[in-house]
Amino acid sequence: MKQLCRLLAASTLVFTQAAGAETWVDVGEGFFADKHSAQRKGDLAEVTVRSMSAPDSFARLTFDCKNSLMTVRGRSEPVSTKDLPAMKKAQEIACRERWKFWK
Numbered sequence: 307m308k309q310l311c312r313l314l315a316a317s318t319l320v321f322t323q324a325a326g327a328e329t330w331v332d333v334g335e336g337f338f339a340d341k342h343s344a345q346r347k348g349d350l351a352e353v354t355v356r357s358m359s360a361p362d363s364f365a366r367l368t369f370d371c372k373n374s375l376m377t378v379r380g381r382s383e384p385v386s387t388k389d390l391p392a393m394k395k396a397q398e399i400a401c402r403e404r405w406k407f408w409k
Contacts (some may be wrong), residue, residue: 329341329342329343330356331399333355333392333393333395333396333399334391334392334395335391335392336357336358336359336392337355337356337357337358337392337393337396338355338356338357338358339353339354339355339395339396339399339400340353340354340355340356341353341399344399344400344402345400346371346400346401346402346403349370349371349372349373350368350369350370350371351368351369351371351397351400351401352366352367352368352369352379352400353366353367353369353396353399353400354366354367355367355396365378365379366378366379367379367393367396367400369387369396369397369400369401370384371397371400371401374386374387374388374394374397375387376390376393376396376397
């Protein structure tokens with residue numbers, strides 16, 4: 307019985323980790339965005355991003371969906387995403403209007 311409980315606990319842990327991996331989307335240049343962390347309020351949207359060079363560190367990015375600008379939480383200067391393909395894709399994930407599923 308104890309072995310069955312251990313097996314069940316171990317399999318639950320493995321499946322939980324596998325399910326979590328599905329929420330990260332490759333946005334290019336070694337960056338991944340967590341599509342389930344995306345939140346939008348008007349023209350501003352936020353998403354969590356991590357880099358493959360530092361997989362244990364995360365950054366929360368804020369996007370101005372209307373003007374294609376990005377800021378990193380804790381920094382004040384906005385940066386244009388037009389010349390940053392990976393961040394442009396992260397912006398698309400963050401700024402997607404969930405109710406417009408046909409786009």
